[in-house]
Amino acid sequence: MSNAASTTEPGQRPDWLAHGVLALGVLLFVLPIWVVLMGATHDAATIGRGEVPLLPGGEGPANFAALFAGGRVGRMLGNSLLMALAVAFGKIAISILSAYAVVFFRFPGRTLAFWAIFLTLMLPVEVRIFPTFKVVSDLGLVNTHAGLIIPLIASATATLLFRQFFLTIPDEYVEAAKMDGAGPLRFFCDIVLPLSRTNIAALFVILFVYGWNQYLWPLLVATGEEVETLVIGMVKMIGSEANTEWNQVMAACVLALLPPVAVVLLMQRWFVKGLTETEK
Amino acid sequence: MATLSLAGIEKSFGATRVLHGVDLDVAEGEMIVIVGASGCGKSTLLRIVAGLESPSAGRVRIDQRDVTALEPAERDIAMVFQNYALYPHMSVRENMAYGLKIRGFARAEIERRVAEAAALLELAPLLDRRPRQLSGGQRQRVAMGRAIVREPKLFLFDEPLSNLDAKLRVQMRAELRRLQRRLGVTSLFVTHDQVEAMTLGDRLLVMHQGHAAQLATPMDIFERPADTYVASFIGSPAMNFLAGRLTAGGAAVALAAGPVLRFADGPRPGAEGMPLTLGIRPEHLVPAAEGLALALDLVEPLGSESVLHGRLANGEALAVRLPGRPPAVDRLTLALPPATLQVFVAETGRRLDPSPA
Missing domain, CATH: 1.10.3720.10 (MetI-like)
Structure with a gap:
């Protein structure tokens, strides 16, 4: 790719622009999921204070245990x-x-x-x-x-x-x-x-x-x-804004995400197989 | 082994009539090739025999039993399709066994028959492969195998060789003929290829616009075509046709191109001056000192022979087939040996034989 960039001709869009746009797109899609994942690992108070933690906390197992209780x-x-x-x-x-x-x-x-x-x-x-x-x-x-x-x-x-x-x-x-x-x-x-x-x-x-x-x-x-x-x-x-346990909501959200992701990942092999190997 | 009899088979699709009453009797073990240009109704006829289409009128009998109203499965026939129609998700073995499995054969019997057919067709090493892992020729053999294991009364072939390349086609043609002889199963074979038709058939049924134009042995059809359509369809390059008129009390023909030729095999019935079409095959024309003058416009060297195309003085086209290298000339004088002439009535296109003595 660096080769291609160095030989970029005048009038042609540089590679870094395309990569930049792609990275922005990825960020847009990934950020909410990341926030959910991270939120599920903090205690209720952290989120209650209005913080949006972007780093993992230590309350993950406890949150899920509480959720399933x-x-x-x-x-x-x-x-x-x-x-x-x-x-x-x-x-x-x-x-x-x-x-x-x-x-x-x-x-x-x-x-x-x-x-x-x-x-x-x-x-x-x-x-x-x-x-x-x-x-x-x-x-x-x-x-x-x-x-x-x-x-x-x-x-x-x-x-x-x-x-x-x-x-x-x-x-x-x-x-x-x-x-x-x-x-x-x-x-x-x-x-x-x-x-x-x-x-x-x-x-x-x-x-x-x-x-x-x-x-x-x-x-x-x-x-x-x-x-x-x-x-x-x-x-x-999510009852009322005040007494919502956001960390638990986030954990439930992770649970809700998993099965569709699993199905897509598992069936993807079949899906691709069906597209690449025509039996006719 | 069985006989097949078709009586007055007609078929219409809506207002379009594609078959106009076809009769055919096939003897036990005989291979009949149904040949014709596309759209002549040959495939429809085969599908009616198979039971995949029902005729608008007429009866189909196998071994004297009327099967016209029966389902394909109840007719005890097997069919080889143009694109083989092998089930893509089944192995070669399963493909061949499927029909037997449905008919409730015992497992041991199915295995015996599949093994037998596989040995006959040299398919044994391929039994566990899928159709898409096979070459065209191998698929063709599997399709044959699927027909053979059924041990049917009748084989139907719907242009089974047309998807193969030229060399393989010639090879499979010979193989198929040997196999059919050996198994002795009554067969119908549909093709548009006249070489296949000539080489495979015990008899040919030439179809033209939904009619049976002629039913005869290959050589009979080649030597005594019933009409100008059959004459032009069988033989390559196609037969030449020249316009003429009956003259000398029916004993000769006056060609529009000039010469008057006496018939070698006797006078023809008909009024003096009746328009005729004279047929002569390109290989029967011989260069001579005098005769028809041909101005050549195309030379096709084929190695062992050459085909020369040209026009006569009156504008009629003529093709000549000469052995060996093409002569380096642009004009040829050709004689028409009277014994090789085919005489047709111009108006109807029907063959005109000498009046019986």
Whole structure:
């Protein structure tokens, strides 16, 4: 790079400018996370004084121990995990099946079905939140796990993505499978699912994070402690400005960060594999 | 081994008719090559036999059993696809075994058949590889293997050699023919390549715009094409066509280019002056002291032979194939040996044979 910089021609931007911009960007992204991490290692008084510590303190283990005492945070973590996993798997299951039907079967109203599914993409939970809440409350599902999860599953966000992928599966596979005697279900299990592996992995990452970060819907439906998620619990911890234990909020925040990071890191290998190694 | 019989197969896609009633009877163990330009309906015909398309009219019978309404899996046939359609996530072994597994064969039997086919096709060392780790020729063999292990009544080939490079194609062509002979399985082979058609088929079905233009042995088709389309499609370079008129009471033809030629094999029926199309293959033209004067405009040396293209005095194009080096001239005088002439009616393009004595 120093070589390139020394041979910089007039009118060309110098390298240090690009690096400077990049460093600034990194700093902007990293700083809040750093503040959270550091805040979780100090006692309540430090943050209470209005300091924003940028160096690690010695109270980290104690903060996390205090957070887990009473089991409430453990349950919130469990609820969040359950919700994120159920939403991710539920959405993938529904989307892949509906995309399979739309792409590989010819039935009356096929295009209509696809467009109906496609239109729901434009209606996120926030837009249809009142009717959805009405339905959920009429079904008596308020403050239940089912009420928390099902309305978020019931949108075929990933259908379009699976459809586009299925359209790239050559017709010959379908025909070869027909000649081999595979019925629709076998074709789905033996050919389509294995071929979609990497797509499923990528979608899982996106949907897990989507489910984990849900805020508005759990805020409405999870009225009791039994079903509240970590994100909601964290907000509830910030009661009033005066008696908020900021160090604990920071620690909860670290907890809330970890699973999405873990999922992204773990699935990244699959993700990259899926992008680099085309099996067609 | 089985017989195949197609009766009056028609197919329309919406308002477009792609097959206009095709009949075909295939004997046990016979290899029929369906050949034609793209869009002639040859692939559609094959897919109808496979059961991947259903005909608009007509019946498909395998071993006298009407299978027209049956699913592909119930017809007991195997198909080799143009791009092989090997399942990318399965090993060679799994690819070959998949059809048997679905049909509920015992594990030992599946293994025996796969091992047998692998030995036959020299695939044994590759059984645990994935398709993408194989070369084109190897994939081609796996596709064959997948068809063979099924021990079907019928093999269907949908241009299986067209994705291979030229050298490999020639090699696989010979291999495929030997294999088919050895297994004795009744086969349909679709191709647009006339060399493949000539070398592979016991009989050829030349298709033209959804019709069966001619069904005969390769040499019959080459020597006695049924119409000008077949005549121009089979043979390379393509047959020359010259305009002429029936003359001398049907015993001769007066070429538009000048000469009057007597038919070697007897007079043709028809009115005096009826327009004819005369066909002569480039290799049958011989340089002579007198005859048609050809002004050369293109010379293609091919090593063992040369193809010369030129125009006659009246503007008609003519190609000549001569052995050896191309002559260093720009004009040639050519004679048309009467015995090699093909006579067609100009209006219909149909072959015009001598009237029976």
